[in-house]
Amino acid sequence: MHLRPLRALPACTPLSGSLLVGILLIGGLSASAVAQDMDMHAGHNMDMPVMQGDSVLWRMPPMNMSMPMLPGMESEVPITAAYLPGAGLDPMSVPEARPFEIMDVKNGDTIHLQAGLVRRQIGDQTLVMMGYNGQYPGPLLRVDKGANINVHFVNAIDQPTTVHGHGLRLDDYRFDGIPGISQAPVESGESFLYKLNFPDTGLYWYHPHMREDVQQDLGLYGNMLVSPIEDDYYAPVNREQTLILDDILIDANGIIPYGESAPTHALMGRFGNVMLTNGVTDFSMDVRQGEVVRFFLTNVANSRTYNVVFGGNPIKIVASDVSKYEREMSVGSVVIAPAERYIVDVLFEDAGEVTVTNTVQAIDHFRGEFYPSIHNLATIRVSDTPADVSHADAFHKLRTNEDVVSDIDTFRPYFDKAPDKELELTVRVDNLPLPIMRMMEVDTLYVPPIEWNDAMPMMNWLSTGEQVEWLLREKSTGRESMDIEWTFEKDDVVKVRIFNTPDSFHPMNHPIHFHGQRFLVTHIDGVENPNLVWKDTTIIPVGSTVDLLVHMSNPGKWMAHCHIAEHLHAGMMLGFEVTE
Amino acid sequence: MKLPTLSVLGVVGALLLAATWMSFPSASDARIPVPVSACSDLDPDPPVYYAIDLVPTRKVPGTRMAEGQGDVTFATSPFGVSISENGQYVYNLSIAMEKVRLRDGQALDVWVTTPDLDKIRHIGRLDDELKTKGTVDWNKFLVVVTLESAAEDPGATWTGPIVARGMSRSGLMHTMAGHGPFESEPCAVYGYR
Numbered sequence: 188m189h190l191r192p193l194r195a196l197p198a199c200t201p202l203s204g205s206l207l208v209g210i211l212l213i214g215g216l217s218a219s220a221v222a223q224d225m226d227m228h229a230g231h232n233m234d235m236p237v238m239q240g241d242s243v244l245w246r247m248p249p250m251n252m253s254m255p256m257l258p259g260m261e262s263e264v265p266i267t268a269a270y271l272p273g274a275g276l277d278p279m280s281v282p283e284a285r286p287f288e289i290m291d292v293k294n295g296d297t298i299h300l301q302a303g304l305v306r307r308q309i310g311d312q313t314l315v316m317m318g319y320n321g322q323y324p325g326p327l328l329r330v331d332k333g334a335n336i337n338v339h340f341v342n343a344i345d346q347p348t349t350v351h352g353h354g355l356r357l358d359d360y361r362f363d364g365i366p367g368i369s370q371a372p373v374e375s376g377e378s379f380l381y382k383l384n385f386p387d388t389g390l391y392w393y394h395p396h397m398r399e400d401v402q403q404d405l406g407l408y409g410n411m412l413v414s415p416i417e418d419d420y421y422a423p424v425n426r427e428q429t430l431i432l433d434d435i436l437i438d439a440n441g442i443i444p445y446g447e448s449a450p451t452h453a454l455m456g457r458f459g460n461v462m463l464t465n466g467v468t469d470f471s472m473d474v475r476q477g478e479v480v481r482f483f484l485t486n487v488a489n490s491r492t493y494n495v496v497f498g499g500n501p502i503k504i505v506a507s508d509v510s511k512y513e514r515e516m517s518v519g520s521v522v523i524a525p526a527e528r529y530i531v532d533v534l535f536e537d538a539g540e541v542t543v544t545n546t547v548q549a550i551d552h553f554r555g556e557f558y559p560s561i562h563n564l565a566t567i568r569v570s571d572t573p574a575d576v577s578h579a580d581a582f583h584k585l586r587t588n589e590d591v592v593s594d595i596d597t598f599r600p601y602f603d604k605a606p607d608k609e610l611e612l613t614v615r616v617d618n619l620p621l622p623i624m625r626m627m628e629v630d631t632l633y634v635p636p637i638e639w640n641d642a643m644p645m646m647n648w649l650s651t652g653e654q655v656e657w658l659l660r661e662k663s664t665g666r667e668s669m670d671i672e673w674t675f676e677k678d679d680v681v682k683v684r685i686f687n688t689p690d691s692f693h694p695m696n697h698p699i700h701f702h703g704q705r706f707l708v709t710h711i712d713g714v715e716n717p718n719l720v721w722k723d724t725t726i727i728p729v730g731s732t733v734d735l736l737v738h739m740s741n742p743g744k745w746m747a748h749c750h751i752a753e754h755l756h757a758g759m760m761l762g763f764e765v766t767e
Numbered sequence: 768m769k770l771p772t773l774s775v776l777g778v779v780g781a782l783l784l785a786a787t788w789m790s791f792p793s794a795s796d797a798r799i800p801v802p803v804s805a806c807s808d809l810d811p812d813p814p815v816y817y818a819i820d821l822v823p824t825r826k827v828p829g830t831r832m833a834e835g836q837g838d839v840t841f842a843t844s845p846f847g848v849s850i851s852e853n854g855q856y857v858y859n860l861s862i863a864m865e866k867v868r869l870r871d872g873q874a875l876d877v878w879v880t881t882p883d884l885d886k887i888r889h890i891g892r893l894d895d896e897l898k899t900k901g902t903v904d905w906n907k908f909l910v911v912v913t914l915e916s917a918a919e920d921p922g923a924t925w926t927g928p929i930v931a932r933g934m935s936r937s938g939l940m941h942t943m944a945g946h947g948p949f950e951s952e953p954c955a956v957y958g959y960r
Contacts, residue, residue: 494850494854496852499852504845507845512845516845518844518845519851519852520850520851520852521846522844522846522847522848522850523846529846546852546853546854547850547854548853548854548855548906550940552940552943553942553943554942554943555940555941555942555943556940556942557906557907557937559853559854560854629943632939632940632941633936633937633938633939633940634816635856635906635937636817636841636848636856637848637850639854684811689814689816690816708847710811711840711841711847712811712812712813712814712840712841713811713812713813713840714840714841714843714859716843716847717843718843718845720845725847726846726847726848728841728847728848729816730814730815730816730817731814731841732811732812732814733847734811
């Protein structure tokens with residue numbers, strides 16, 4: 188017994204109620220269904236070619252094939268058409284991408300940045316992807332604090348795009364890259380001159396702000412490293428290395444297509460099954476025994492939160508998005524949500540090979556259990572040649588950054604004030620396939636604070652931005668997302684309380700990002716944060732209430748949103764204005 | 768008589784069916800803005816969702832009416848959420864009991880243990896306000912409150928009777944193997960019986 192007739196009925200119509208669920212469950216119990224596990228994925232064309240004629244074909248993403256298919260889902264595909272930039276192109280017809288280069292950009296310089304198609308090698312596959320200046324990741328822009336630069340951007344991909352300087356507190360919001368708020372989209376073949384300024388030392392990144400679920404996922408991202416003025420701003424180290432963490436969803440036939448009119452994976456975001464560090468699957472580096480290495484970590488994945496472990500070597504956390512911490516701390520791992528950055532020092536005391544891993548406890552919803560999930564991110568070869576200079580003593584000293592403490596002291600009187608704004612994070616769904624609707628109700632007896640893996644790959648893939656609407660809901664007005672109207676004055680100090688409700692169709696963690704400003708995470712679930720750092724993005728776990736103290740330092744029209752690419756494009760954003 | 772009876776039954780049946788169908792929100796229903804007052808209260812206290820209800824065994828004199836709750840918040844971390852090197856959540860666990868009458872020389876100790884009971888850790892001894900705090904770095908755990916001698920320090924495990932017990936929210940996560948829509952999958956394949 189197959190339940191295909193169900194597909195002819197639109198879900199969530201009056202006919203899609205209990206009666207049909209009853210039929211569905213009866214179908215699940217029927218004798219003929221017992222045999223379904225042998226071919227339960229047969230309808231999903233997992234071995235289909237990428238294209239048929241001029242059309243990109245859907246094929247189900249790779250998943251654990253021991254997980255049985257929900258009855259009624261055997262041949263469901265997303266409701267949007269399949270889309271894959273560069274599909275049908277001979278990969279050899281596009282330029283081969285090369286590893287990123289460092290661009291030292293001086294105050295007043297104008298640089299050229301072009302988004303285009305590139306040929307990439309991911310494992311043993313040759314793929315058509317995207318890159319800035321033909322590089323993966325895009326060029327590392329190294330500038331001094333206080334610099335002003337121009338970026339002449341050219342769009343050579345087949346979609347409109349923009350460039351957003353993530354974390355930059357720009358003097359002029361018109362260069363923030365937000366289509367419809369700060370600029371018009373840069374159409375294919377057009378160009379735009381961005382004027383960027385860098386008021387804060389630290390690690391930043393740039394990426395598109397249109398269809399990030401596609402463009403960023405295909406490689407449009409790069410770092411900006413703002414050097415300090417002071418020589419002793421950081422403790423001394425032997426070497427520095429940027430690590431951009433990403434993942435990509437591919438199978439034997441290449442990249443799994445994207446949704447043409449709306450993102451797929453709208454419930455949980457698109458988790459990749461292949462880890463990329465600086466754009467490759469086998470990133471490695473050589474260090475000497477006893478060296479202290481400063482790693483600049485950026486998470487550019489669409490949805491994945493990482494728990495980065497350096498093989499048990501000691502880690503000291505130094506800085507995050509927009510500043511150093513008040514006090515350096517020793518940590519065992521680095522938890523980094525999409526769009527966050529962390530600067531950490533790691534001491535390699537012993538010679539040998541160190542594997543950097545993403546070490547999490549994933550969830551198997553079908554079996555109802557946690558299981559250890561470890562992905563290799565990088566290999567660090569520690570030679571037995573001793574470091575030229577030992578910085579071990581400086582490493583072991585946990586500095587208090589008086590400059591940061593002093594800066595934050597100005598804001599401390601506001602820590603305990605009542606919230607100025609209160610948001611609830613939730614979701615509304617409409618017209619998802621009925622089996623998903625029913626299964627989610629059973630499956631959400633327990634929701635973890637953080638989703639470390641795509642625990643429901645089939646249901647997630649089928650959910651599109653046309654059926655799922657992620658919401659920022661304002662408590663005082665009931666307004667939602669872009670209907671929220673916030674206006675502040677320059678240098679207002681605004682407490683924003685965000686509650687990630689567990690009582691929704693699909694609760695999930697959200698990395699919330701404020702454009703153009705900086706904020707402190709003062710409290711989580713009522714517990715005061717004892718060691719502060721200026722942030723532009725922070726994770727809001729399920730069930731938690733997080734207080735952000737936002738310094739509205741930069742006038743202009745800005746945006747705040749979830750940085751899971753699919754959630755953003757499913758509506759989870761609001762606009763706000765800061766007046767002079 | 769037959770025809771009217773059938774008609775009534777038919778109407779009742781139709782109403783029941785209609786009620787059944789109406790129990791699912793239609794697309795238009797889902798679009799109605801939720802009134803502000805219907806939003807969840809924004810609460811800066813420990814997450815209610817992950818709170819642990821401590822259920823008394825009602826077997827120990829003086830504790831038969833006992834009530835209690837465990838609250839979890841993330842242990843202090845520069846990342847907001849606190850995660851161990853092996854990927855487990857690291858929680859601060861606060862325990863509060865009430866409606867307990869202890870005799871002189873008695874104390875209540877709080878323990879956490881894995882679902883398999885193969886690891887046990889002492890969280891703390893309830894103070895005069897029947898509260899204690901500790902840290903747990905397991906994703907799924909049980910909380911056990913036991914009656915002990917106040918004169919003796921807690922050992923590696925409890926020795927007295929269990930007064931109350933609770934389960935982390937993650938304990939509600941259950942296998943779907945062999946159940947419901949996955950009935951075609953035999954439980955035994957996955958080690959469940």
